[in-house]
Amino acid sequence: MSGRINFKLNGKNVSVELDREKKLLDILREDLRITGVKRGCDTGVCGACTVVVDGKAVKSCVFPGKNLEGTEVVTIEALSVDSVHxxxxxxxxxxxxxxxxxxxxxxxxxxxxxxxxxxxxxxxxxxxxxxxxxxxxxxxxxxxxxxxxxxxxxxxxxxxx
Ligand code: FES
Ligand code: FES
CATH class of the missing domain: 1.10.150.120 ([2Fe-2S]-binding domain)
Known part of the structure; x- marks a missing residue:
């Protein structure tokens, strides 16, 4: 089922219309073109897809898009804007x-x-x-x-x- 989801991504408000069953990794890479997050196993094992949601490290390949509403997501793109973190x-x-x-x-x-x-x-x-x-x-x-x-x-x- 599709619907609009609002959350904060790397300090900016984001509002996207998407399939609520979609996983966060797909939303980041396919809908928002945030490609610093990597797809490895796609089954929650390897950790390559890890981002931070509300201060906690999560494996985005198994994080449901419907749980994103109102959250604050940080990806690697936010960490090295002006210099290496x-x-x-x-x-x-x-x-x-x-x-x-x-x-x-x-x-x-x-x-x-x-x-x-x-x-x-x-x-x-x-x-x-x-x-x-x-x-x-x-x-x-x-x-x-x-x-x-x-x-x-x-x-x-x-x-x-
Ligand atoms: S891609 Fe391996 S844990 Fe997500
Ligand atoms: S998988 Fe190549 S540096 Fe870790």
Whole structure:
């Protein structure tokens, strides 16, 4: 069933007429041309499609469009408008980005975690990373980058979104 849905996307009000059964990933990529969010497994497993909805990291490939009404959605596009975001910088510095397909998902997961818990401990970081798959890196560099991102987020607190 189609209908109009109103929500906030990267700080701007959005109003779209769409099939309410459509998933958020399809709405972002197909209707709104937000392509930083990636389609991997399309079944809620790999984490490549992760965005932040009302402060929480969600897998957009399984998030129903009908649940979007009145929400605030943040995608990777909002994080690096003028410069590289501290989380991206930390992952780059750690060598955690190879093909980069999984990276927006990891970044948004860590963004949600550190925004709600700047002092997240290593176990909480590991739990967050556990929701994601990477085919390239072997994870060691991602874990190191995520821990460094926690510190960089705190250091640069004044200038992050
Ligand atoms: S594409 Fe959504 S979890 Fe893999
Ligand atoms: S860097 Fe290639 S899938 Fe993660």
């Amino acid at each position: 501290p989380i991206q910088q930390a992952l780059i510095d750690a060598g955690a980005v190879q093909c980069g397909f999984c990276t927006p998902g990891f970044v948004m997961e860590l963004y949600a975690l550190f925004r709600s818990k700047p002092d997240a401990d290593d176990a909480e970081i590991m739990k967050a990373l556990d929701r994601h798959l990477c085919r390239c890196t072997g994870y060691e560099t991602i874990i190191a980058g995520a821990k460094a991102a926690r510190e960089l987020m705190k250091e640069r607190a004044a200038i992050i979104l």
